[in-house]
Amino acid sequence: MSTESVIPSLEDMITTHSWTRLTVHCEDTTADSPGYVPALISASNVTKSYKAGSRSIEILHGISLSVRAGEMCAVMGPSGSGKSTLLYCLSGLEQPSTGEVRLLEQATDKLSRTALAKMRRSDVGFVFQSYNLVPSLTAWENVALPIRLRGKRPERFVIDQALESVGLTKLAASRPAVMSGGEQQRIALARVLAQQPRIIFADEPTGALDTRSGDMVLQQLRSIAHHPERCVLTVTHDPQVAARCDRVLFLRDGYLVRELAAPSADQVASTLTELAVDTDMADRS
Ligand SMILES: Nc1ncnc2c1ncn2[C@@H]1O[C@H](COP(=O)(O)OP(=O)(O)OP(=O)(O)O)[C@@H](O)[C@H]1O
Numbered sequence: 001m002s003t004e005s006v007i008p009s010l011e012d013m014i015t016t017h018s019w020t021r022l023t024v025h026c027e028d029t030t031a032d033s034p035g036y037v038p039a040l041i042s043a044s045n046v047t048k049s050y051k052a053g054s055r056s057i058e059i060l061h062g063i064s065l066s067v068r069a070g071e072m073c074a075v076m077g078p079s080g081s082g083k084s085t086l087l088y089c090l091s092g093l094e095q096p097s098t099g100e101v102r103l104l105e106q107a108t109d110k111l112s113r114t115a116l117a118k119m120r121r122s123d124v125g126f127v128f129q130s131y132n133l134v135p136s137l138t139a140w141e142n143v144a145l146p147i148r149l150r151g152k153r154p155e156r157f158v159i160d161q162a163l164e165s166v167g168l169t170k171l172a173a174s175r176p177a178v179m180s181g182g183e184q185q186r187i188a189l190a191r192v193l194a195q196q197p198r199i200i201f202a203d204e205p206t207g208a209l210d211t212r213s214g215d216m217v218l219q220q221l222r223s224i225a226h227h228p229e230r231c232v233l234t235v236t237h238d239p240q241v242a243a244r245c246d247r248v249l250f251l252r253d254g255y256l257v258r259e260l261a262a263p264s265a266d267q268v269a270s271t272l273t274e275l276a277v278d279t280d281m282a283d284r285s
């Protein structure tokens with residue numbers, strides 16, 4: 001028997017395996033339905049392609065999802081499955097190639113560049129390792145920056161409290177160059193805490209942290225997400241972190257393939273193992 005006939009192709013597995021292409025939480029009730037909770041982030045059939053020479057490579061394939069107010073959701077999946085790309089597209093940092101992204105119930109491609117920038121400054125917070133701190137500013141000034149960019153004067157106690165809540169009061173006057181990666185990441189979180197945005201996108205927010213600092217960050221993110229007018233969408237590789245989220249979405253090779261509601265860390269870990277096994281099989285086919 002030839003190898004091709006035993007090992008299914010990726011497309012076969014997506015359509016015939018237990019992994020089906022998912023659309024999560026997109027059945028929208030209307031604003032006047034009882035118990036209506038708005039989706040603060042939603043994606044409808046989003047694709048993202050990059051040019052490689054004369055070819056175009058599709059990284060995200062028709063992603064549809066929504067994250068409602070009061071929710072903390074995790075995105076998981078093997079390295080290279082498109083998690084960061086998805087976060088960039090959902091957050092308006094990158095334009096999807098096709099499909100629609102809505103933030104706070106507004107289609108981002110219908111907003112002017114200025115209106116989108118304004119929404120990002122006031123209502124959207126990022127904890128991305130690659131969108132980090134301004135090197136020439138102190139930790140305190142970095143935390144105050146989004147408020148200044150909104151044309152407001154930062155209140156001292158708000159910034160002090162944000163630094164205290166990530167345990168880094170002692171670094172208020174330090175510049176990023178003298179901080180560890182984990183400390184920089186906690187300052188980036190303090191910046192978001194001071195900004196109080198309605199939506200937070202976080203890419204591996206606890207990746208560079210020890211268990212105690214990671215717990216502190218997670219606790220902060222959870223308390224923001226569980227506010228009735230806010231939500232958090234975070235990428236993580238850590239089943240323990242995912243298990244503290246309300247929902248976990250799994251990406252594989254740019255497809256949204258699975259969703260677990262309030263899973264245990266064991267359930268998350270075994271889903272990741274299944275995904276990795278399938279990815280290995282696809283690589284060998
Ligand atoms: N600007 C770009 N141009 C071309 N390809 C890109 C670009 N950005 C990302 N990719 C490709 O898209 C795929 C998904 O990348 P992405 O960074 O979203 O993965 P990820 O799931 O976040 O991985 P990791 O867990 O390692 O952070 C990868 O194959 C990557 O090489």
Ligand SMILES: [Mg+2]
Binds near residue numbers: 084085
């Ligand atoms: Mg990534």
